[in-house]
Amino acid sequence: MNQLVQRFMWGILIGVTSTLNAQDPVTFNEVPLEVSQVDNENFLQTVRRSQESTVVVEMLGRDGDPLGIGTGFVVRSDGLIATNLHVVGEARPIRVRLYDEREFQVTSIHATDKSRDVALIKIDATDLTPLPLAEPGSLEQGEVIFALGNPQGLEHSVVTGVVSGFRDGVDEMKLIQLAIPIEQGNSGGPLLDMDGRVHGMLTLKSRLTDNLGYAVPIDAVHDLLESPNPVLMEQWLTIGALNPEQWEPQGTSVNWRQRAGEIHVSGQGDGFGGRALCLHRADLPELPFEVAVDVRVHEEDGAAGLAFHSDGNDIHYGFYPSSGVLRLTRFDGPTVYSWNVLQDQKTVHWTPNSWNKIKVRIEEDRLSCFCNDELIFEQMHPQLQSGKIGLVKFRHTTASFKRFRFGSELPDERPSPEVLARVNSLANEIPISRPIPIDFVREQTDLDMVGQKAFHSAAKNLEAQAQQLRVLAREIHEEQTRQELVAKLEASPPELIEAALLIARLENPELNVEEYRQTVDALAQRFLDSIPEDLPPAEILDAFHEFLFEKNGFHGSRTNYYSASNSYLNEVIDDREGLPLTLSILYLELAQRVGLTASGIGLPGHFLVRVDLPDEQKYIDVFDKGTVLTEMMCRRLVRETTGLPWNASYLDPQDATSIIKRMLRNLIGIANSESDLEAALRYTRTVLAIDPNSVEDRLYKAVLCYNTERWDEGLEEVRKVLQEQPPEIELxxxxxxxDAILERQRESESGSD
Known part of the structure; x- marks a missing residue:
């Protein structure tokens, strides 16, 4: 519970609520140390020297005006600067102002570490004076320190204090607790000892008291200096950006971002009421037609939804929730005096704090507005007759959108009476006091997403069975995904990228596999468009590596290697970092599309790619930015990472099934390390869907079923093994x-009587 609360409450990244897991008593009566208590003259000289190496970091809007301010400090004389990752933001231009007032645009993001909120940024400057970095772990509790920063825009301010403790943050991240105040603008500032050595980076303020803050230890900067992952600014600005061929955001102050198939919006629009539009560029069908989107508004008083018949400026219709009330408005101009609320209504069909589908049917003589496919109201004889469609948000609202679609007639996604009757019938059959049998789940895999939504609706009315219904919907989704995955591997040729994305969809049901496949296609096409048509294969390979690793910044995840995100191919594509295996899968798919012959090489402990050129074979370490390895280097890599003796078969190409099984075993290992039994069972079931004859996996699944109280499913696996009597197993x-499963089953059944 403590860990759950810790994760839920994490972070004031200077403005976002934070609580830390302080295991020791914390007192808040420490006050900043007065400068008069130290050697004043030496201290003042140290401050002046340090200020000259401290900078102002500004994140810019599309119009070039600052959207936020933070602090950084020089770590290398050629223009390398350390700061917080949240100061840098996402896909925004960044400007650095030195102590001598010179200004520079950031040319590249040299390295980032999301888990520790640290970034290294590069500017075109020379002969800068770096601050000396202290040895990791050399700071002691009670030591006198000072910090530099730009609190509330007050540039190059200094504050003194003491180290009051060391605390654990999220994901076992260590933090330095400081008896000093930290304000907006301090983020990224250096924490120094009295000799001017940097021991940490200011990152968090306490929500409990003004005179308490936190810093990331300098270890994080040392690690990034040793293992950079540079991304040029022109590529950084595209991370998470909307596809400009599809979307046209209006204005400059609102942040429209895209990730994992969802569009997220934050910030306040330039127009009256914080209105901001993001219009779709597609050609629209002739009237009548329908436009719909799933929207989630994150504040109770938020307002965001659909825009249509837009002139591209201030005139359009909007259908959206506003403070929980559905509203249809005609906007005839820029101010509230030209806004006409045509209809508004509070309805039970809108579910707060959840995804809701809103839809408008646009006809020549009427507008019909729907919420979750229920008609809310109609507006006859609309004045506006044409224009663009898109998204709109108001005020301070943060919102998420997905499944934006339009067409002559969009399908009604409400469950049919037959599906509802089936769900209600199933609700009476589902056991309440024990897990759902896997065979029962398999019988329902013909239900589509609409059917699964019906389960969730039924759960609201059947409180005693609600959790089991959600589990059933989830397991139907997982079983469907497994079936799709097996079909992809059995295709001729196997569809590796779709299979890898389906593994991610086990965890994220909303993942759109086709969208990510198209992203890979587009990335390959961008590369092909950048090279001459008659380039020899060896030169194609060199250009391909430069394109993938240098220009687009794909790199191995070194600082958070064992995160499950590194095994989800969609997140690897989004974040451009991953494990050797997932990066190799992406490499293989791109290589195939650009005319290179490549295959996966499953060395124990480290996955490689082999590229076959006309006169040689090259072993490529995709995790290490395309480093070419000799066979001798491969042997040494296996010995150093696993201690295993060399076997020539290690260099045999891996087929798609072997690659996917290895991917699943990585996720099982992560689930085990996190004691996540449900995730371990999810991926073990998937391994067995691919390889049903794996005795070891059957027994491991039986153990997982024992620990998750799935008695019948566990007994089924055990009895199969006992029936087959494999010689390598101690029966x-x-x-x-x-016997242990049967005993626990009897205890459970007797306890529920």
């Missing part, structure tokens, strides 16, 4: 497992 231990 006595298997019978002990069977």
């Amino acid at each position: 006595g231990r298997v019978r002990e497992l069977q």
Whole structure:
């Protein structure tokens, strides 16, 4: 519970609520140390020297005006500067102002570490004076320190204090607790000892008291200096950006971002009421037609939804929730005096704090507005007859959108009476006091997403069965995904990228596999468009590596290697970092599309790619930005990472099934390390869907079923093994497992009577 609360409450990244897991008593009566208590003259000289190496970091809007301010400090004389990642933001231009008032645009993001909120940024400057970095772990509790920053825009301010403790943050990240105030603008500033050595980077303020803050230890900067992952600014600005061929955001102050198939919007629009539009560029069908989107508004008083019949400026219709009330408005100009609320209504069909589908049917003589496919109101004889469609938000609203679509007639996604009757019938059959049998789940895999939504609706009315219904919907989704995955691997040729994305969809049901496949296609086409048509294969390979690793910034995840995100191919594509295996899968798919012959090489402990050129074979370490390895280097890599003796078969190409099984075993390992039994079972079931004869996986699944109280499913696996009697398995231990499951099953059933 403590860990759950810790994660839920994490972070004031200077403005976002934060609570830390302080295991020791914390007192808040420390006050900043007065400068008069130290050697004043030496201290003042140290401050002046340090200020000259401290900078102002500004994140800019599209119009070039600052959207936020933070602090950074020089770590290398050629223009390398350390700061917080949240100061840099996402896909925004960044400007640095030195102590001598010179200004520079950031040319590249030299390295980032999301888990520790640290970034290194590069400017075109020379002969800068870097601050000396202290040795990691050399700071002690009670030590006198000072910090530099730009609190509330007051540039190059200094504050003194003491180290009051060391605390654990999220994901075992260590933080330095400081008896000093931290304000907006301090983020990224250096924490220094009295000799001017940097021991940390200011990052968090306390929500409990003004005179308490936190800093990331300098270890994080040392790590990034040793393992950079540079991305040029022109590529950084495209990370998470909307596709400009599809979307046209209006104005400069609102941040429209795209990730994992969702569009997220934050910030306040330039127009009256904070209105901001993001219009779709597609040609519209002739009237009548429908436009719909799923929207989630994150504030109770938020307002965001659909815009249509827009002239591209201030005139348009809007259908959206506003403070929980559905509203249809005609906007005839820039101010509230030209806004006409045509209809508004509070309805039970809108579910707060959840995804809701809103839809408008646009006809020549009427507008029909729907919420979750229920008609809310109609407006006859609309004055506006044509224009663009898109998204709109108001005020301070942060919102998320997905599944934006339009067409002559969009499908009604409400469950049919037959599906509802089936769900209600199933609700009476689902056991309440024990897990749902896997065979029962398999019988329902013909239900589509509409059917799964019906389960969620039924759960609201059947409180006693609600959790089981959600589990059933989830497991139907997982079983459907497994079936799709097996079909992709059995295709001729196997569809590796779709199979890899389906693994991510096990965890994220909303993931659109086709969208990410198209993203890979587009990335390959961009590369092909950048090279001459008659380039020899060896030169194609060199250009391909430069394109993938240098220009687009794909790199191995070194600072958060064991994160599950590194095994989800969609997140690897989004974040441009991953494990050797996931990066290699992307490499293989791109290589195939650009005319290179490549295959996966599954070395124990480290996955590689082999590229076959006309006169040689090259072993490529995609994790290390395309480093070419010799066979001898491969042997050494296996010995150093696993200690195993060399076997020539390690260099045999891996087929798609072997690659996907290895991907799943990585995720099982992560789930085990995090004691996530449900995730471990999810991926073990998937391994067995691919390889049903794996005795080891059957027994491991039985153990997981024992620990998650899935007695029947576990017994099924144990009995299969006992029936087949494989010679390599000690059957006595298997019978002990069977007896343990039966005993727990009897105890559970007797306890529920």
